[in-house]
């Protein structure tokens with residue numbers, strides 16, 4: 001409640017001086033991610049895309065990654081993604097398809113098609129701090145692809161990568177990519193569970209690229225505004241978390257602030273471990 005009131009105040013004050021508006025119009029690639037799109041959140045998803053479309057081009061995740069790697073950022077862009085592979089992602093994916101937007105869904109192959117209720121309850125509590133939630137199955141993952149979306153790796157079964165012994169971590173990263181390649185023929189992008197810089201070690205970061213991925217994403221807030229190329233394996237993609245029932249003004253405030261804090265010459269949001 002307090003957070004809500006404070007953000008209301010900040011987003012209001014900010015709007016008055018036009019900072020949010022100016023920020024939203026700055027050239028950059030803003031990556032966003034959600035975890036769920038429940039039925040009662042689908043209208044909010046539609047409103048969010050429609051609102052941000054006034055100032056941004058929504059582009060596929062792969063295109064956003066390439067633009068950042070090449071420093072080819074000539075206007076405001078947004079790339080959408082979603083982590084964890086919950087079944088309700090499919091409803092959001094269908095809405096995005098209607099709106100002509102492609103997103104990247106980061107999934108854990110071990111959880112796809114999980115039928116065992118006890119195991120589902122255990123994993124949801126242990127890995128996601130959630131009551132039991134249904135995960136996508138193989139057919140639904142294929143439907144995401146047929147809707148024009150991309151599938152990325154979120155590790156085998158959502159372990160904290162930095163907590164695994166080195167060999168187990170490397171095997172987890174490789175096994176996940178090989179499985180997605182077998183299922184879908186593509187597995188270019190990696191986003192590690194929990195997503196704080198500390199949740200992936202420097203050796204884990206190197207293992208992501210050694211396994212053949214072309215990008216590695218965090219859940220650290222920020223955007224990318226570089227005008228010079230960044231080698232693929234020197235880039236950690238920043239992403240902002242969005243919960244669809246947040247007020248639009250708050251989301252705009254966050255994104256405007258990200259943009260004002262980044263710049264073409266010095267982008268504090270690009271980091272290499």
Ligand SMILES: [Zn+2]
Nearest residue numbers: 083084193194
């Ligand atoms: Zn996750």
